[in-house]
Amino acid sequence: xxxxxxxxxxxxxxxxxxxxxxxxxxxxxxDIVRQSLGRDGHIxxxxxxxxxxxxxxxxxxxxxxxxxxxxHMPKMNGLEVVRELRKIDFNGRIFIFSSEIDEEVNDIYLxxxxxxxxxxxxxxxxxxxxxxxx
Numbered sequence: 550x551x552x553x554x555x556x557x558x559x560x561x562x563x564x565x566x567x568x569x570x571x572x573x574x575x576x577x578x579x580d581i582v583r584q585s586l587g588r589d590g591h592i593x594x595x596x597x598x599x600x601x602x603x604x605x606x607x608x609x610x611x612x613x614x615x616x617x618x619x620x621h622m623p624k625m626n627g628l629e630v631v632r633e634l635r636k637i638d639f640n641g642r643i644f645i646f647s648s649e650i651d652e653e654v655n656d657i658y659l660x661x662x663x664x665x666x667x668x669x670x671x672x673x674x675x676x677x678x679x680x681x682x683x
Contacts, residue, residue: 566590567614567680572602572630573646574622578671582617585673591680599625603633613641614683617676619669620647620654628654631661642683646671 569591571582579595586593594613596602599622606613616634620627627645634643645658648669658666665679 564681564683566592567683568612569593569615569617569680570596570602570606570613571617572596572599572622572627573619574598575619582671582676586676586680589677589680598623599627599630603630606634606639607637610637610639613639615642615644615680617644617646620645620650628657628661631658631663635661644676644679 569586571579571593572595573579573582574597576597579597583593583595594605596605599618601624602616602618603625606616616630616639618627618630625633627647631643631645642664643662644665644667645663646667646669650658650666655666667675
């Protein structure tokens with residue numbers, strides 16, 4: 550799991566501040582991601598389920614640069630949310646994290662042009678590197 554900033558895990562100055570919507574049903578993980586990426590200068594909104602996250606994006610479809618989601622969630626899983634994002638032409642980057650995704654589901658994510666499908670736990674240095682490339 551991600552760790553707070555330390556000498557070995559310092560905040561990273563991004564090229565630009567990104568607006569990030571993060572959704573995961575693990576509240577502690579949402580808190581860690583929001584605090585860590587916030588220290589890097591990003592603006593992070595967190596939600597505990599896919600339906601709430603989707604409702605927020607529908608309020609302002611161009612208001613987020615990055616959508617980061619767990620695959621397994623209550624109300625709507627990551628795949629269901631991504632399908633809906635594609636219907637509303639969400640133009641931000643999409644990252645999916647999961648502790649387990651079978652090959653068939655991974656292929657569907659790729660067909661939906663998800664930018665990254667990555668394993669959990671979320672490793673903060675890896676996530677920071679992906680965000681730095683945007």
